[in-house]
Amino acid sequence: MEYNTGQTSDAVRRAWAVSFPAEPGCPNGRTMYIVLARKYRPQTFEEVLGQAEVVRTLTSAIAGGKQAHAYLFSGPRGTGKTSMARILAKALNCEKGPTPSPCNECAQCREITVGSSLDVLEIDAASNRGIDEIRSLRENVNLRPVRARSKVYIVDEVHMMTEDAFNALLKTLEEPPEFVTFILATTAPEKIPPTIRSRCQQHFFRPLSMEVMKKALAGIAEKEGVAIAEEALERIVDFSAGAMRDCLSVLDQLIVYTSGMQIGVAEVEALLGLVEDRAVEQLLLLLRERSVDRAVALLHQLMREGKDPGLVLDGMVKKLRDVGYAVVGGGQECSGGREFFAQFASVPLERLLDALSETVEYKERLRRESLQVVLLEILFLKLVKIIGKTEQDTPRTAPEPPAPAAAHVVLEKKTPDPASPAHPESLSPFRRKAKAPPAAEDTRAGSQAPDIPFGPEEWKHLLSGVKKRSKNLEAFLKEGRPERFADGVLTVHFSVSRKFHKTSADTPEHRKIVEEVLSQMAGRPCRVALTLSDETPKKLLDQPDVREAISFFGGEIDRVEE
Numbered sequence: 001m002e003y004n005t006g007q008t009s010d011a012v013r014r015a016w017a018v019s020f021p022a023e024p025g026c027p028n029g030r031t032m033y034i035v036l037a038r039k040y041r042p043q044t045f046e047e048v049l050g051q052a053e054v055v056r057t058l059t060s061a062i063a064g065g066k067q068a069h070a071y072l073f074s075g076p077r078g079t080g081k082t083s084m085a086r087i088l089a090k091a092l093n094c095e096k097g098p099t100p101s102p103c104n105e106c107a108q109c110r111e112i113t114v115g116s117s118l119d120v121l122e123i124d125a126a127s128n129r130g131i132d133e134i135r136s137l138r139e140n141v142n143l144r145p146v147r148a149r150s151k152v153y154i155v156d157e158v159h160m161m162t163e164d165a166f167n168a169l170l171k172t173l174e175e176p177p178e179f180v181t182f183i184l185a186t187t188a189p190e191k192i193p194p195t196i197r198s199r200c201q202q203h204f205f206r207p208l209s210m211e212v213m214k215k216a217l218a219g220i221a222e223k224e225g226v227a228i229a230e231e232a233l234e235r236i237v238d239f240s241a242g243a244m245r246d247c248l249s250v251l252d253q254l255i256v257y258t259s260g261m262q263i264g265v266a267e268v269e270a271l272l273g274l275v276e277d278r279a280v281e282q283l284l285l286l287l288r289e290r291s292v293d294r295a296v297a298l299l300h301q302l303m304r305e306g307k308d309p310g311l312v313l314d315g316m317v318k319k320l321r322d323v324g325y326a327v328v329g330g331g332q333e334c335s336g337g338r339e340f341f342a343q344f345a346s347v348p349l350e351r352l353l354d355a356l357s358e359t360v361e362y363k364e365r366l367r368r369e370s371l372q373v374v375l376l377e378i379l380f381l382k383l384v385k386i387i388g389k390t391e392q393d394t395p396r397t398a399p400e401p402p403a404p405a406a407a408h409v410v411l412e413k414k415t416p417d418p419a420s421p422a423h424p425e426s427l428s429p430f431r432r433k434a435k436a437p438p439a440a441e442d443t444r445a446g447s448q449a450p451d452i453p454f455g456p457e458e459w460k461h462l463l464s465g466v467k468k469r470s471k472n473l474e475a476f477l478k479e480g481r482p483e484r485f486a487d488g489v490l491t492v493h494f495s496v497s498r499k500f501h502k503t504s505a506d507t508p509e510h511r512k513i514v515e516e517v518l519s520q521m522a523g524r525p526c527r528v529a530l531t532l533s534d535e536t537p538k539k540l541l542d543q544p545d546v547r548e549a550i551s552f553f554g555g556e557i558d559r560v561e562e
């Protein structure tokens with residue numbers, strides 16, 4: 001079985017890098033889209049986000065006339081190192097300076113802003129041209145600045161320099177001409193020789209906090225007149241892991257992708273291939289119920305949809321962490337809502353932590369190993385042992401309502417089936433039925449057996465048919481899940497947290513589209529019913545007498561009837 005494992009974050013980032021023109025303006029005079037990272041690049045120290053300490057040290061040194069000859073800016077990508085370097089260059093060369101508040105209006109400031117200053121030279125040490133530029137640096141470093149007060153060399157990715165280049169740089173740093181300032185920027189300070197580091201004033205840039213990024217992103221979206229949902233902002237910030245530039249690149253893409261429409265979580269997830277919260281919850285619930293088989297089937301489905309295995313693990317880590325906090329916090333609800341929390345609230349904290357560290361470890365291993373899906377399946381087996389339900393588990397909160405007396409379980413006598421081989425197309429170590437069980441298959445009391453199979457394949461088919469008619473409707477509809485298909489009526493269920501999606505999909509016009517696609521699929525007139533509830537499903541299977549019956553008959557649940 002071949003999977004599209006989705007784009008890695010790096011691949012996405014590379015794709016962004018080439019999606020937009022590098023320079024603003026357009027030769028034939030049409031207005032061209034200017035990427036947000038460029039448009040909103042900070043131009044003063046005050047505008048730099050989240051690096052208050054660095055700003056304070058730099059500005060007070062400039063105000064006191066105590067500049068260094070060499071600075072080393074280190075920190076993760078997208079945290080503002082190059083922007084800060086340019087502002088520092090302006091502070092040193094502004095015609096009204098040196099000043100901690102460069103005017104941004106004089107010739108020097110303006111030239112630095114657009115990158116045309118002859119005295120402020122930016123070198124990318126990682127590029128081929130950068131190597132040549134560093135070679136010529138030593139010959140030219142003693143030449144006085146052309147127009148500015150001082151000559152500033154901004155060397156980006158300085159850790160990529162060759163040994164020769166480092167030696168040349170070291171000689172210059174040992175006896176720097178008084179009019180030269182070096183600003184070295186790096187994401188890997190440990191790769192820079194200590195002899196260089198010790199001659200620089202070092203500044204550490206922190207990853208931006210979620211709050212800072214969210215606020216900035218919301219502000220920029222507002223200035224751009226883009227309507228974006230709060231939750232969508234959070235997803236983007238989450239994905240960007242502290243790098244503002246990535247945040248803005250995602251917003252750039254979304255503006256194009258949605259052509260100015262409201263941006264919601266569905267759009268962000270569609271763009272980034274993020275794994276929906278609900279799918280992650282479902283995975284963990286299946287593991288809690290010890291249904292490795294169904295968890296693996298769901299995993300394979302996610303892979304077929306092009307989700308990234310790393311993002312599946314990210315989602316699981318986040319959920320387990322939320323549950324951990326909720327348990328420590330004395331039973332307050334976690335982000336997963338009532339049913340999810342009720343299922344996990346009874347897991348002892350130490351087991352949750354074990355599950356969490358196991359998942360984090362596999363996340364690391366995922367980077368190094370190639371059989372990613374198999375790796376995840378092995379993790380699932382381990383997690384079942386850790387968080388799977390045991391006899392001792394007693395619910396801490398949210399007691400389950402008793403199962404209705406009228407319900408009974410239909411058991412199918414289990415007979416070994418030697419003719420059924422391991423899944424032929426799969427690398428999976430698990431025996432599985434030839435057709436994966438539908439993810440929405442429900443063995444709980446209350447749901448009827450479908451009269452026509454309506455599994456993930458059919459659901460996907462329906463969604464893609466709907467998508468051809470209305471992209472928005474498809475985005476709303478896929479937040480629900482097919483509950484049953486009986487008597488020509490497809491019931492699609494939405495959880496309360498998806499009320500907005502349900503309401504949006506449940507208009508006469510939208511229902512008509514779904515029904516037309518569905519009727520075409522079924523070859524007869526069909527209807528669709530959208531339902532909404534947060535009713536906690538009855539845990540019939542947890543009833544002691546039901547368990548006893550199952551173990552007595554040695555069977556497995558075929559279906560549950562009222």
Ligand SMILES: [Zn+2]
Nearest residue numbers: 094103106109
């Ligand atoms: Zn100026």
